[in-house]
Amino acid sequence: MRFPTYDEAEQLKRTWTDKFVRVKPGHAEYERFAGKIGRVVTVNYGGKALVDFADGAWYDIPATSDYLEVVPDEEAKGKFDATANSAQKLPGRQG
Numbered sequence: 001m002r003f004p005t006y007d008e009a010e011q012l013k014r015t016w017t018d019k020f021v022r023v024k025p026g027h028a029e030y031e032r033f034a035g036k037i038g039r040v041v042t043v044n045y046g047g048k049a050l051v052d053f054a055d056g057a058w059y060d061i062p063a064t065s066d067y068l069e070v071v072p073d074e075e076a077k078g079k080f081d082a083t084a085n086s087a088q089k090l091p092g093r094q095g
Contacts, residue, residue, distance in 0.1 A: 004047040012043040012063045020076035021051060021068045023061060030061060037071050037079045054081045 004012065019040050023033040038053040040063075048060035049068060061067055 004045070006045070009043065009045045009047060012047060012049075016040045016043050016049050016063050016068070020071040020073060020080060021049070022071050024067060024069055027067060030067070033059070037076045039076075039080060039082070040068075 017040055020037055021040055022035075022037055023030045025031075025034065033053060036053050038051040038059075041050045041052050041058055043049050043063045044060065046060075047063055049063035050058045051061050051068075052058050
């Protein structure tokens with residue numbers, strides 16, 4: 001994957017940020033995410049989507065339709081728990 005220009009990275013951010021996604025099959029390095037739905041937190045300037053799978057970590061996955069597919073909000077509603085980690089717009093109080 002080639003390194004995107006600044007404008008290309010900004011376009012990727014607008015396209016992918018805050019979308020529910022699923023990793024497409026056929027990429028052995030991402031098989032551990034098979035069947036899981038995640039939320040794209042942002043896209044970095046290397047062209048990688050930072051995806052939150054509600055397991056306490058974010059994973060960088062190329063922000064292209066070759067690797068990711070958008071999941072409709074209705075389908076993701078029961079399969080993604082936004083409160084399972086700290087990647088929330090307004091996290092609950094801790095302690």
